[in-house]
Amino acid sequence: MANATGTAEAQGVTRALAEFVVAARVESIPDAVRHEAARSLVNWMGCALGGSHHETLDTALAALQPFAGPPQAGVIGRSERLDAPTAALLNGMSAHVLDFDDTHLRTLLHPSVPVASSLLALAEYRLQNGKVLPGAEFLEAFIVGVDVECRIANAIYPTHIEQWYITGTAGVFGAAAAVGRVLGLDAAGITRAFGIAGTQAAGLREMAGTMCKCFVHGRAAQNGMLSAFMAQAGFTSSDRVIEAPRGFARVLVGDCDLGVILDGLGERWELALNTYKPHACGVVAHPVIDGCLEVRNKHGVTPDQIVAVDLRVHPLALKLTGIKAPRGGLESKWSLFHSAAVVFCDGVAGEAQYTDDRVFNPQVAALRERVNAVADAGLRDDEAHVAVTLVDGRRIDIHVEHALGSVDNPMTDGDLERKFTDLAGDTLPAGRAAQLLESCWQIGKLADAAQLARFAVP
């Protein structure tokens, strides 16, 4: 890999990215990318509704509400109204807490959390000042913000994710870009916003399985948003936060290839690579879940028939979801072993399968003990082999070529609508959920993007 500051194009990458944020025009964005943006919003909003009453949100609200500012923006799925940056934090947290949100598969970054969460809070905030954020402008800023964060992520993946939550670190630039664009900052302003954002980039992977995981994701939305407002006020920062010798890339990654950040800028849109999860857990475990479901459903296998489940997976699947004995619901999302066991028992891997209740269920726990996994560097990350040995001596082998929800086997719009409706079910009445769903699909045509927030209140 090239040295972070060694190439000519890397020298001005922060500024070049800022100029792109200012200059990108809606007419240059293909329809397919705009449709992908609507799909992303449908999925993001559904996840936020589904996560809106998670214990993590209740706990964060209990701690933060006494310090929150004026009621400028709503918390999705709840009645509280808070200052806009705190609302962005909480909506980012609820959208991610179920580990059910979207994934830029090239980098495992979750694109919508920082960008959509900050933009929705901004749309509501602007209304306080009598300004409307038209849906078309929201959509455009969303696409640009996602492009920025994913391009930075492209440059630092995969080394960076060994230790950091890439949505926490690269995501803060996406939120700064999207909010800065709506605020009308010029390239110098966006550059400053990137600096203010980048010096707050944080999020340790050590937090897996704790409430802090979704917290650092939400912080990307909040801190990125605040960075744009601070830049607007004239707050100063480095003008080369990404590429400087003591800047973001070198310090948080080491050597990496910054040249890829500008590669095809304005021609190729990273949002086109966005994917959505059919299962409520780490995306790298999805091929295994698909394989186990096939064994269960096509071969009628029940948990008590199983002697052993032998999984062969991409190395990242073991690295990211290799927890053998999860200590609770949040941690079970990072256990390939739990995912395999619980879908044999329940036939589905929704949010209800990643709870303390299912983790400590005797049948699930016993089957989890009989699941084994090995890494195979020859596999793609959306691929897996599942071999199940039964008490009658039979062995069933399944090869999952492309997990459902991967780029090569995407969820359909109908799949996404069903997922949304399931997730919204406990929070919104059916009629209201349907209105909100329709507004997400129609985002580009809404007179006021803040309408999403109004429909998202129970």
Add this chain to the structure above:
Amino acid sequence: MANATGTAEAQGVTRALAEFVVAARVESIPDAVRHEAARSLVNWMGCALGGSHHETLDTALAALQPFAGPPQAGVIGRSERLDAPTAALLNGMSAHVLDFDDTHLRTLLHPSVPVASSLLALAEYRLQNGKVLPGAEFLEAFIVGVDVECRIANAIYPTHIEQWYITGTAGVFGAAAAVGRVLGLDAAGITRAFGIAGTQAAGLREMAGTMCKCFVHGRAAQNGMLSAFMAQAGFTSSDRVIEAPRGFARVLVGDCDLGVILDGLGERWELALNTYKPHACGVVAHPVIDGCLEVRNKHGVTPDQIVAVDLRVHPLALKLTGIKAPRGGLESKWSLFHSAAVVFCDGVAGEAQYTDDRVFNPQVAALRERVNAVADAGLRDDEAHVAVTLVDGRRIDIHVEHALGSVDNPMTDGDLERKFTDLAGDTLPAGRAAQLLESCWQIGKLADAAQLARFAVP
């Protein structure tokens, strides 16, 4: 150096530190350390008053005030009242913006900014709920918080400061410890607070010379404080954020010796190593300033007599303050060359010497061009050689053994009082300033620590 997770004592360092935070008793703290705490508060408060109307504060307030919560705590030296964590942020920023605050010389961490700024906001916040924070409890929490942040800093210095602001990264633990102790968290709660704090640790050295430098210092106060409140509400995090393989030390430093964190815990207090700056710039430039002042004052040398100033300094002085041609006031604090030139012209290195006005003054700029510096690894960091060549051919050699303000040549209580009074002069009437100064000295006897905040309002 030992591997971050390789030693037995490192295994439970986060928890052991948390137990210390809970268990440390005021009677175990020597009187000399308590007096040092009062000296630290005098210096911190003076710096915050002096920085309270800096453009950086005005800009941050303009951006953040629309989102701030209820008027729970004051901004030192100003009339605004904000939610307590935002007040902690702004007070941390004003205390650091002049680069005039205290320094733990072993690590170059600025101890008071995170800890005192969060504790003062907490004292005011508690009053809202009818609770008083007695000065003795404030003092004790301050000493413990400083001990925590400096001990963590000891383990990661010097590698860490090549890239990070150590007050931003280690400081957040100090604020979490101090606030968590006052909130009465148990060891498990403090451990969680450390996790929430550690996963937000941030601050890139790339921000030198910009408003973002003091911003990341203030963020340590604000985020550490919020971490304690979140932990109190039951928010979960890793229970070994410092020592885990993907935890703070390994990720932000690489290999380091975590064993030193617990070395002499409760017996040796890091606050005893705190130092105060007589000059308003990076501490590593101070020996040079002392030398130049001696040449000027003892030998009556004027700028127009000088052909060349040749400096021999500790390598860190060149690394941290090696900016040859500063682009403005904030950046000039990181220019050894500017410091040498400006004290020959002005006879003092106070805040007024690190302004755009002095940076672009033709006489100062011309003399700056005639200053040269070389690193000498054989020198201590509080030592320097200054050689001045004059137009009449004379050469004056000065050897500064220990800079004023270093551990071996400390500022006296009287020096600190004069510094406080100078810094407070533009903000507070003399009578009010005297009351505040006396309250800082008497902190251990105040019935209510929030009294400091009441006297700090103009």
